Amino acid sequence: QVQxxxxxxxxxxxxxxxxxxCAASGDTNRINVLSWYRQAPGKLRELVARxxxxxxxxxxxxxxxxxxISRDDAKNTVYLQMNSLKPEDTAVYYCNMVAGGIYExxxxxxxxxxxx
Numbered sequence: 178q179v180q181x182x183x184x185x186x187x188x189x190x191x192x193x194x195x196x197x198x199c200a201a202s203g204d205t206n207r208i209n210v211l212s213w214y215r216q217a218p219g220k221l222r223e224l225v226a227r228x229x230x231x232x233x234x235x236x237x238x239x240x241x242x243x244x245x246i247s248r249d250d251a252k253n254t255v256y257l258q259m260n261s262l263k264p265e266d267t268a269v270y271y272c273n274m275v276a277g278g279i280y281e282x283x284x285x286x287x288x289x290x291x292x293x
Contacts, residue, residue: 188286199272211255215268
């Protein structure tokens with residue numbers, strides 16, 4: 178089992194920055210793909226960014242060029258640096274980790290609110 182604990186959400190003005198963290202504990206040896214998703218009120222959960230075991234990154238939708246995903250395997254932690262935030266970035270952000278290509282784990286979510 179893997180437990181994920183997220184932190185770093187909050188309220189920020191448009192144009193500001195936030196950094197989210199997600200720390201994993203438990204059976205972390207086989208974790209490979211790390212991702213961040215978000216879910217805005219009334220909308221489906223969507224993939225925001227992904228980083229592979231080798232460090233290859235992918236970004237999806239409107240976050241390209243503004244968000245940066247990174248990982249620190251020594252700390253079993255994945256980060257999401259969010260710059261130039263917009264009101265439409267307001268959502269609950271979830272980290273996701275896949276272990277052994279089979280098991281999938283989710284964090285509890287952290288609220289990000291961007292005011293205009």
